Amino acid sequence: MDFSYNEEQQMLKDSVGKFVSQDYDWDSRRAIVDSDSGYSSAHWKLFADLGWLTVPFLEADGGLGGSAVDLIVVMEEMGKGLVVEPFMANTVLAGGLLSALADSGQKEALLAPLMAGELQLALAFAETENRYELNQIACGGEINGDTLVINGHKSMVLNGGVAQQLLVAIRTSGKPGDDSGISIALVDASAAGVNRKEYTTVDGQRAADIWFESVSIPVTALVGADGGALSALQATIDRAALAVCAEAVGAMQVSLTKTVEYSKIRKQFGVSLSTFQALQHRMARMFMEVEQAKSILLMAAMAMDHAGGYAPRELSAAKSRIGKAARKVSQESVQIHGGIGVTDDLDVGHYFKRLTSIQYLFGSTDWHTRRFAAA
Amino acid sequence: MNIDFSPEEQAFRDEVHAFLQDELPQDISERVKLGLHLEKEDYVRWQKILNQRGWVAPNWPVEYGGTGWSSTQKYIWENERTMAGAPEVIAFGTKMVAPVIYTFGTDEQKEQFLPDILASNVWWCQGYSEPNSGSDLASLRTSAVRDGDDYIVNGTKTWTTLGQYADWMFCLVRTGGPEVKNQQAISFLLIDMTTPGITVSPIYLLDGTREVNEIHFENVRVPVSNRIGEENEGWTYAKVLLTHERTGTANVANSKSRLASLKERAAQSPLATDPIWQQKVADAEIELLALEYTELRTLAAVSTGKAPGPESSILKLIGTEVLQAIDELNVELAGYYGSAFVPEQFEPDYNDIMIGPDQTANSAPTYFNHRKTTIYGGSNEIQTNIICKAILGL
Ligand SMILES: Cc1cc2nc3c(=O)[nH]c(=O)nc-3n(C[C@H](O)[C@H](O)[C@H](O)COP(=O)(O)OP(=O)(O)OC[C@H]3O[C@@H](n4cnc5c(N)ncnc54)[C@H](O)[C@@H]3O)c2cc1C
Numbered sequence: 001m002d003f004s005y006n007e008e009q010q011m012l013k014d015s016v017g018k019f020v021s022q023d024y025d026w027d028s029r030r031a032i033v034d035s036d037s038g039y040s041s042a043h044w045k046l047f048a049d050l051g052w053l054t055v056p057f058l059e060a061d062g063g064l065g066g067s068a069v070d071l072i073v074v075m076e077e078m079g080k081g082l083v084v085e086p087f088m089a090n091t092v093l094a095g096g097l098l099s100a101l102a103d104s105g106q107k108e109a110l111l112a113p114l115m116a117g118e119l120q121l122a123l124a125f126a127e128t129e130n131r132y133e134l135n136q137i138a139c140g141g142e143i144n145g146d147t148l149v150i151n152g153h154k155s156m157v158l159n160g161g162v163a164q165q166l167l168v169a170i171r172t173s174g175k176p177g178d179d180s181g182i183s184i185a186l187v188d189a190s191a192a193g194v195n196r197k198e199y200t201t202v203d204g205q206r207a208a209d210i211w212f213e214s215v216s217i218p219v220t221a222l223v224g225a226d227g228g229a230l231s232a233l234q235a236t237i238d239r240a241a242l243a244v245c246a247e248a249v250g251a252m253q254v255s256l257t258k259t260v261e262y263s264k265i266r267k268q269f270g271v272s273l274s275t276f277q278a279l280q281h282r283m284a285r286m287f288m289e290v291e292q293a294k295s296i297l298l299m300a301a302m303a304m305d306h307a308g309g310y311a312p313r314e315l316s317a318a319k320s321r322i323g324k325a326a327r328k329v330s331q332e333s334v335q336i337h338g339g340i341g342v343t344d345d346l347d348v349g350h351y352f353k354r355l356t357s358i359q360y361l362f363g364s365t366d367w368h369t370r371r372f373a374a375a
Numbered sequence: 376m377n378i379d380f381s382p383e384e385q386a387f388r389d390e391v392h393a394f395l396q397d398e399l400p401q402d403i404s405e406r407v408k409l410g411l412h413l414e415k416e417d418y419v420r421w422q423k424i425l426n427q428r429g430w431v432a433p434n435w436p437v438e439y440g441g442t443g444w445s446s447t448q449k450y451i452w453e454n455e456r457t458m459a460g461a462p463e464v465i466a467f468g469t470k471m472v473a474p475v476i477y478t479f480g481t482d483e484q485k486e487q488f489l490p491d492i493l494a495s496n497v498w499w500c501q502g503y504s505e506p507n508s509g510s511d512l513a514s515l516r517t518s519a520v521r522d523g524d525d526y527i528v529n530g531t532k533t534w535t536t537l538g539q540y541a542d543w544m545f546c547l548v549r550t551g552g553p554e555v556k557n558q559q560a561i562s563f564l565l566i567d568m569t570t571p572g573i574t575v576s577p578i579y580l581l582d583g584t585r586e587v588n589e590i591h592f593e594n595v596r597v598p599v600s601n602r603i604g605e606e607n608e609g610w611t612y613a614k615v616l617l618t619h620e621r622t623g624t625a626n627v628a629n630s631k632s633r634l635a636s637l638k639e640r641a642a643q644s645p646l647a648t649d650p651i652w653q654q655k656v657a658d659a660e661i662e663l664l665a666l667e668y669t670e671l672r673t674l675a676a677v678s679t680g681k682a683p684g685p686e687s688s689i690l691k692l693i694g695t696e697v698l699q700a701i702d703e704l705n706v707e708l709a710g711y712y713g714s715a716f717v718p719e720q721f722e723p724d725y726n727d728i729m730i731g732p733d734q735t736a737n738s739a740p741t742y743f744n745h746r747k748t749t750i751y752g753g754s755n756e757i758q759t760n761i762i763c764k765a766i767l768g769l
Contacts, residue, residue, distance in 0.1 A: 126711045128712070128731075128732060131644070131645055131646070131710045131711075132710070133645070155711055155712065155731070156711040156712060156714065156715060197727070197728055197730065199715055199716065199717045199730055200716050200717075201714040201715060201716055202713075202714050202715075202716045202739045202740065202743070203714065207714070207715065209728075209730055267507075268508075268509060268510045268511040268514075269510070269511045269514075270511075270514075276756075278756055278759070278760075279756070331746070334746050335746070335749060335750065335754075335755075338509055338510070338750055338754065339504070339509060339533075339534050339747075339750055339751070341746070341750070342580050342581050342743070342744070342746050342747050342750065343578055343579065343580060343581070344579040344580060344581055344583065345578070345579070349581045349743070350581075352581070352743070352746075353581065353739075353743060356706070356713075356739060356742070356743075357713070357714045357739075360706065360707070360709075360710060360711065360713050360714065361711075361714070364707060364710070366649070366651045366652065366707070369651065370649075370651065
């Protein structure tokens with residue numbers, strides 16, 4: 001049994017950690033969030049130069065190896081700074097699905113520029129009515145000889161506004177609820193019939209709703225076998241769920257530290273807030289939540305690596321438990337800060353917002369509790 | 376013991392219902408039902424309609440313009456009002472400063488201020504909290520020094536809700552010297568916001584709205600005649616006001632209508648048949664039912680002449696917990712769309728495509744915003760302390 005990071009992981013942690021503490025102070029982050037593109041292309045280039053963008057990929061694909069533990073090392077550090085650059089959406093989610101399904105030609109064309117920081121991708125899978133059940137995908141893809149025609153609407157496509165290429169989960173046969181019949185198509189975001197509306201998300205990131213109106217592409221733009229994408233899609237989304245779990249653990253640690261620090265500085269009734277036992281116990285409870293979250297995160301990451309990448313029961317256990325911890329820790333951090341906790345000025349409220357979104361991304365806390373129970 | 380409405384009360388309910396149906400502007404009720412913020416003009420417009428009917432201030436004594444309703448009638452009014460989507464009358468004038476003015480003010484003050492409060496001619500804000508005096512309000516430092524017929528006020532107030540609209544502020548200031556015990560050094564002043572030396576700067580909340588402000592006073596002259604009651608007695612008056620404030624905070628009718636709307640929308644979602652979801656909704660509903668009866672018991676006690684006591688802390692504590700539980704259920708129902716932040720799409724002049732199903736897209740901002748409810752009006756920790764000290768004698 002060994003819970004320590006290996007040398008490579010320690011270096012990765014130090015390198016991301018250093019970036020967050022030196023280059024990602026609160027004002028810089030705010031300027032990025034408010035900018036047109038919503039992320040810094042200079043930072044993105046730096047991520048590529050430092051090799052972070054290779055972390056989620058297999059060595060055979062030119063990556064660092066693709067271990068789940070490596071991934072959580074990066075994401076936990078990013079969570080500490082609420083990094084908005086689309087590492088998870090572009091690299092883990094879209095890149096991850098490509099690496100699972102694409103043929104060698106597609107990989108060569110897309111993965112190399114992705115890892116070099118030259119390509120923005122997005123995975124369009126969510127639909128308004130489906131909640132978290134992927135086999136409910138309805139967005140239609142009709143194959144006629146050599147052409148594929150796509151019609152439908154995708155919601156909350158993370159990184160969907162700036163992506164040059166879209167991976168779109170479509171139904172090429174069967175009906176919503178069928179496990180087979182789901183395919184992935186690679187669509188140029190500027191293709192005729194693709195309409196995007198980009199917006200900000202509550203946590204300072206960007207997403208888009210995308211409408212496909214008779215978008216006609218060659219059948220060779222399918223990624224993976226026609227109709228057989230569901231399991232790879234679920235595995236990729238699980239991996240993204242693991243990534244945001246790690247991000248949450250990083251964000252919770254910061255929320256806790258900031259709350260404890262603030263309670264020592266802020267005085268009311270002539271004493272520091274930290275002297276009130278009612279608050280002390282609650283901060284101790286927050287600490288326990290963070291520790292439990294960290295433990296279950298490591299459990300899930302190791303289980304995924306052990307199982308060759310896919311461990312739904314363990315992943316769901318982690319997402320469920322970390323969702324509960326994220327809720328508790330973020331609510332308490334705001335409450336203990338008092339009025340300034342609910343202002344836009346202070347970072348604590350922004351950690352609260354990100355920790356809220358994460359609870360509902362890639363399966364809500366309750367959804368994963370149910371999936372765990374059924375597994 | 377019985378909870379049935381008498382025929383007269385049923386007739387009253389019909390009357391209220393008909394009034395709301397005829398008089399409540401639809402654009403306002405739509406925004407209220409969607410949980411969107413209202414403009415100043417919306418509040419003023421609605422209050423003027425209410426004032427025509429004489430229904431602005433159910434809690435005031437009749438002689439000053441109150442309705443003379445029984446507690447049952449008030450309960451009926453609150454229920455009908457919220458179900459119809461009528462906004463609550465802004466509390467600062469009607470529920471906060473007015474009771475202090477009609478209880479402790481002079482005849483001139485009553486005449487000068489009360490009619491304009493009813494008619495919504497004047498917008499009030501509450502100047503209590505300061506950067507270093509939140510929960511420990513009595514430690515406030517904004518000073519008022521006597522100079523002839525005026526006080527000269529210096530200091531900073533903060534968290535002033537909707538202070539950007541305010542014509543007047545009711546304000547706690549320190550008139551006693553540093554040697555005097557905090558609670559005995561405070562006076563209650565009414566301050567005209569157009570007086571030179573006042574600066575109002577915005578504070579934005581987590582949902583991006585400008586709901587509160589920081590307000591600076593630099594040598595602001597306030598006539599002594601704008602003081603309520605005696606010098607250094609302001610704390611006593613403010614305490615009366617705080618209990619009034621707390622009774623309104625159970626939010627029962629509001630939570631009921633939000634829960635009803637949540638259930639209606641959830642019926643179309645796959646969540647509707649999910650046992651975990653059903654249990655969460657039921658838990659909130661059951662807690663709310665208990666709270667409703669706790670509130671009715673409190674109101675019944677008040678109507679027999681008792682002042683609302685420390686028990687009103689329960690209403691604030693549990694009322695805000697239920698409110699926040701409903702906020703979270705709304706976010707859960709929104710699913711992925713809970714993260715979308717497109718506030719401009721709720722403005723009347725928006726004519727682009729809508730993101731997310733109606734009524735879900737604002738759920739997370741509302742959840743974020745409502746975290747304030749366990750912090751303001753005496754935080755839930757302070758309310759718990761009140762129960763410990765004043766009720767349990769701990
Ligand atoms: C949106 C909003 C609107 C507001 N509107 C107004 C307004 O219009 N006018 C106005 O005057 N004020 C207003 N307030 C101010 C509000 O009343 C204060 O925020 C509140 O009193 C808490 O003070 P604080 O924010 O300084 O927190 P603090 O007093 O610093 O408290 C921080 C935390 O410590 C806890 N705490 C403090 N003392 C104790 C204790 N003894 N035991 C245990 N826990 C304790 C608190 O509960 C809180 O969780 C508003 C606040 C908000 C957030």
